[in-house]
Amino acid sequence: MAESSSYHAVYQRWQSDPKGFWGDAATAIDWFSDPEKVFDPDAGAYGRWFVGGTTNTCHNCLDRHVAAGRGSQNALIYDSPITGRKRAITYAQMLSEVTALAAIIRDRGLKAGDRVIIYMPMVPEAVMAMLACARLGLVHSVVFGGFAANELATRIDDCAARLVITASCGLEPGRIVAYKPLLDAAIAMARIKPESCIVLQRGELSCELTEGRDFDYESLMATARANAEAVPCVPVEATDPLYILYTSGTTGQPKGVVRDNGGHMVALHWSMHAHYGVKPGEVFWAASDIGWVVGHSYIVYAPLLHGNTTILFEGKPVGTPDAGTFWRVIAEHGVVALFTAPTAFRAIRKDDPKAEHVGRYDLSKFRTLFLAGERADPDTIQWAQNALKVPVIDHWWQTESGWPMVGNPVGLGQLPVKLGSPSVPLPGYDVQIVDDTGRQLGPNTLGNVVVKLPLPPGALPTLWHAPERFHKAYLDEFPGFYKTADAGYIDEDGYLFIMARTDDIINVAGHRLSTGGMEEAIATHPDVAECAVIGIADDMKGQIPVGFFVTNNGVEQSPEEIAAGVVKVVRDRIGPVAAFKNAFQVKRLPKTRSGKILRATLQKIADGEDWKIPATIDDPAILDEIAAVLKEHRVGKAFREGNDG
Numbered sequence: 001m002a003e004s005s006s007y008h009a010v011y012q013r014w015q016s017d018p019k020g021f022w023g024d025a026a027t028a029i030d031w032f033s034d035p036e037k038v039f040d041p042d043a044g045a046y047g048r049w050f051v052g053g054t055t056n057t058c059h060n061c062l063d064r065h066v067a068a069g070r071g072s073q074n075a076l077i078y079d080s081p082i083t084g085r086k087r088a089i090t091y092a093q094m095l096s097e098v099t100a101l102a103a104i105i106r107d108r109g110l111k112a113g114d115r116v117i118i119y120m121p122m123v124p125e126a127v128m129a130m131l132a133c134a135r136l137g138l139v140h141s142v143v144f145g146g147f148a149a150n151e152l153a154t155r156i157d158d159c160a161a162r163l164v165i166t167a168s169c170g171l172e173p174g175r176i177v178a179y180k181p182l183l184d185a186a187i188a189m190a191r192i193k194p195e196s197c198i199v200l201q202r203g204e205l206s207c208e209l210t211e212g213r214d215f216d217y218e219s220l221m222a223t224a225r226a227n228a229e230a231v232p233c234v235p236v237e238a239t240d241p242l243y244i245l246y247t248s249g250t251t252g253q254p255k256g257v258v259r260d261n262g263g264h265m266v267a268l269h270w271s272m273h274a275h276y277g278v279k280p281g282e283v284f285w286a287a288s289d290i291g292w293v294v295g296h297s298y299i300v301y302a303p304l305l306h307g308n309t310t311i312l313f314e315g316k317p318v319g320t321p322d323a324g325t326f327w328r329v330i331a332e333h334g335v336v337a338l339f340t341a342p343t344a345f346r347a348i349r350k351d352d353p354k355a356e357h358v359g360r361y362d363l364s365k366f367r368t369l370f371l372a373g374e375r376a377d378p379d380t381i382q383w384a385q386n387a388l389k390v391p392v393i394d395h396w397w398q399t400e401s402g403w404p405m406v407g408n409p410v411g412l413g414q415l416p417v418k419l420g421s422p423s424v425p426l427p428g429y430d431v432q433i434v435d436d437t438g439r440q441l442g443p444n445t446l447g448n449v450v451v452k453l454p455l456p457p458g459a460l461p462t463l464w465h466a467p468e469r470f471h472k473a474y475l476d477e478f479p480g481f482y483k484t485a486d487a488g489y490i491d492e493d494g495y496l497f498i499m500a501r502t503d504d505i506i507n508v509a510g511h512r513l514s515t516g517g518m519e520e521a522i523a524t525h526p527d528v529a530e531c532a533v534i535g536i537a538d539d540m541k542g543q544i545p546v547g548f549f550v551t552n553n554g555v556e557q558s559p560e561e562i563a564a565g566v567v568k569v570v571r572d573r574i575g576p577v578a579a580f581k582n583a584f585q586v587k588r589l590p591k592t593r594s595g596k597i598l599r600a601t602l603q604k605i606a607d608g609e610d611w612k613i614p615a616t617i618d619d620p621a622i623l624d625e626i627a628a629v630l631k632e633h634r635v636g637k638a639f640r641e642g643n644d645g
């Protein structure tokens with residue numbers, strides 16, 4: 001097939017000459033000084049890309065487009081059905097706002113390499129803050145608004161942030177999320193206190209500023225705009241960090257994924273045309289949150305690097321105001337490609353099963369729907385295909401990779417879609433399936449999904465100030481490979497199928513969460529002696545967490561009261577994003593004779609999957625006790641209405 005041969009030719013070219021391939025891709029980026037080497041295998045943990053080159057990500061996102069005549073094109077369209085506000089910002093306007101903000105930050109004494117926490121809702125100022133940091137060579141760390149103060153404090157401490165840029169509140173349907181109390185609590189908890197905070201006051205809720213520490217965003221900006229000072233882009237090494245993005249690890253301590261400047265720009269720019277098939281000037285929409293990697297890569301950096309218009313959407317797929325809101329945005333702004341999580345489509349489908357809202361809008365410019373962040377179930381893909389009459393492209397990647405590892409490269413000529421598969425490895429990624437000893441497995445055999453080193457440009461070079469953890473988490477188990485911690489298989493046509501995680505991470509509505517972290521939170525409850533959290537299948541969110549706890553002797557509260565306290569402690573310590581709503585008191589937890597809790601068996605029981613009594617179990621009767629609890633509460637696929645387990 002002519003189309004698919006394009007992908008195969010490009011992949012083969014990368015395989016035969018990776019340095020030539022990425023060296024060519026790098027010509028799309030402005031360098032202040034050219035890289036001395038496209039790839040240095042002796043640098044870093046597995047080599048580094050574009051060593052010796054200097055550049056600046058903000059320059060490549062804004063300045064060069066304005067210089068090239070794109071100044072009057074919209075860089076960003078803010079569409080907020082939750083507030084009723086809309087705002088279009090051209091590349092020239094974005095450049096002047098970012099420059100003014102950079103002047104403010106520079107005047108606070110921050111220097112290249114210093115860290116800035118950005119704790120903001122989906123407002124244009126959040127994107128400006130990211131770009132202002134990039135302009136100055138600062139390292140930003142964006143924290144998702146659905147996290148609790150404790151998670152924010154962990155991140156402030158880990159990166160030793162000097163400055164926090166925040167807003168008075170975020171907006172969720174039916175409630176205002178006051179950010180300032182969360183920030184104050186986080187700073188009180190943090191061992192390393194940021195020197196100052198810049199606070200954007202939103203009309204929906206203003207907050208008190210702490211004298212001497214907090215500064216009003218708009219007042220500072222008014223002065224900076226009036227001064228209109230030039231703030232040149234600071235040249236940084238290609239290998240210098242652009243940002244740290246924390247992602248769940250197997251403990252409550254998140255992993256600080258580091259992203260560099262040079263490789264990141266090269267890979268993202270390439271992905272916009274090769275994978276997403278969009279042309280500069282077109283409107284691209286990633287309906288995610290800037291707190292996740294999808295937001296970093298495909299709301300902010302990739303579309304701007306590529307000269308696209310990006311949409312910043314502050315709303316939900318349903319309820320703001322209805323299940324037609326996505327189609328309204330697509331029609332109104334001329335979106336050509338939408339990237340979102342399957343959960344969003346499951347929510348839309350539930351509200352509007354016949355897709356009646358679609359007919360109300362002109363979607364003639366819309367070409368492709370991309371899904372990622374969690375497994376895209378065939379039902380949802382088919383529903384979307386029928387509703388929208390455009391290709392629906394599943395693809396697979398991780399916070400660590402920063403851009404798609406496996407996909408269906410629309411820009412290279414779309415390959416046939418196989419439902420349930422995100423398709424084929426993209427150039428840069430030699431994806432293999434190995435058994436637990438590292439032996440490569442043949443087609444259609446389930447095993448560990450690994451990527452042959454080196455990782456391509458854009459992928460994480462290390463974890464922030466934790467090189468040993470980086471090795472232990474990703475490189476040690478399968479020498480010469482990056483461990484994805486996903487399990488799956490590759491079929492005879494080279495299509496990957498992701499089946500499960502190999503660690504305790506669960507995926508709730510496209511959010512990667514650690515059950516270990518939730519257990520750590522529950523263990524802080526004074527009445528809890530021990531606990532276990534598992535992820536069970538959920539028709540809407542893909543997975544949801546369920547907790548089981550055993551109380552200390554002599555506890556007087558009822559099981560329901562303690563369960564409510566356990567749910568609260570997870571929400572207070574991790575945040576609403578954990579979607580932790582099910583906690584059950586049990587007499588005992590099922591364990592092996594060596595004391596390991598049998599979480600995988602519990603999950604299979606709840607999901608109604610085949611399971612066997614593990615040979616090493618201490619007391620098999622405990623499994624029946626827990627099944628009885630799930631049945632009583634009708635929790636888990638096996639025990640919901642109509643199922644008797």
Ligand SMILES: CCC(=O)SCCNC(=O)CCNC(=O)[C@H](O)C(C)(C)COP(=O)(O)OP(=O)(O)OC[C@H]1O[C@@H](n2cnc3c(N)ncnc32)[C@H](O)[C@@H]1OP(=O)(O)O
Pocket residue numbers: 144145146147170172173177287288289292293294316317340341343344347372373374396397398399508509510511512541576577578579
């Ligand atoms: C490919 C690489 C990657 O995987 S990067 C990660 C990709 N993932 C994504 O893009 C996430 C996709 N998911 C979503 O956008 C949302 O889950 C969608 C589908 C829109 C549904 O949103 P929602 O209805 O709020 O459900 P939810 O499960 O997200 O929320 C659970 C509770 O958390 C809250 N929450 C959510 N966001 C915030 C926020 N920014 N600030 C404060 N709170 C937030 C929600 O309100 C909800 O709270 P509650 O339990 O109802 O009280």
